[in-house]
Amino acid sequence: MYNMATPGWSRLQTEILNLYRQRHILKRQLSTLRTQITKNPNSLERTRVDSCHLCMKPLTCSQTVPLRYSSAVIANYKTNPFSLVETEVSTLCDKIKQKFVSEKDELKDIADYYFDGKGKFFRPMVALLMAKAVNFHNTSEDSIWSSQEEIAMIAEIIHTASLIHDDVIDGSNTRRGKPTVDSVWGQKKAILAGDYLLSVSSVALARLGNTEVVAVLSQVIEDLVRGEFMQMGSKENENDRFNHYLKKTFKKTASLLANSCKAVSILGNSNEDITEVAFEYGKNVGIAFQLIDDLLDFTSCEEVMGKPTAADLRLGLATAPVLFAAQDYPELNPMIMRRFNEEGDIEWARKLVAKSDGVAQTRMLAEEHSKEAIRQIRTLKQSIPRDSLEQLAVILLQRQN
Ligand code: FPP
Ligand code: MG
16 A cells, blocks of 8 residues: 555655646547547548657557647648647637627627638737647646636737727728728727727736736737837937837737737746746747738738738838848938938838848848747747747748738
């Protein structure tokens, strides 16, 4: 008989606890898998691989779920880092819409408008993958997972509110390939609808009952507003300009990703080091994501992007490709200062950017941030969600829209 006096008792207890944790994680992942397979049985055939990604041993039928995931999911995740959270994400849109006013009225129509299942849901997917990666370190109960799912939804609601306001500020007519809220319902209703979405996100956040998480995600709202303000001003000094741009980029884009990752980590009861890794990963992925967005504004077209391109110069904004180009073509500096508002400025600036290596340097900077995100995430325990986050940091460099 074993008892507390038995040598190795506490090690045995720890091992039993770990086994329980793994069983719990496996059970949940198995149910996700079953749903994926039922939804798309054909993809199993096409994506079969012969060896397990984790242990490299040959797979047999009896090893459909050899360690944590089936060969199909492992193969699929190599081409789509989001495959691990697809099932959860497919239900998020409806869950979000359920949070909006219950009676069918105009406010509900506007609130629902962008939750049409066509959005990329990039932020919720990153948050959910991070939740899975950090939960690998900790005990993860169902209640923890559902609170982390709430963060994913809150992130998307805040993001959507900011886009509705942004389109009013930028006077944009299209977003995600359809008319903006502003152009359908007018500015006043667009602003109020954005405020309404923020109020819904605040209620959902408060309901989580974790004051640290409330502070973390409220910081995002401040950052979004400050980032937008920073974008309205420019720096006289050329050396300060790039710092100003990067700081603005963090606040406008990366803060939401960084702090959503931080929030899911806190809710997962992670220690401070893991939470810091989660934040740094989100921050670097966010900055890389925005740098690519700024680059695509010079290299892509409206059909591909689903929103106007070549827009930044027209809005008076000097983003990374222009700032890099100005190092070779200083004649860009006075144009930057007058926010490209003189006749011919925009065409001239575009030509100089095309002649310079501004686009290539922007891509290189995005790559640096992607590498830093990977360096950070590799400090977590190896798991498939962690690998997906790593792959995501690479894939975002190749995105076309
Ligand atoms: C898109 O920028 C906009 C944002 C990432 C955030 C905008 C923030 C605000 C308007 C502040 C108000 C915030 C809240 C929470 C209501 P973009 O114009 O560079 O990108 P786009 O090409 O997608 O329009
Ligand atoms: Mg805009």
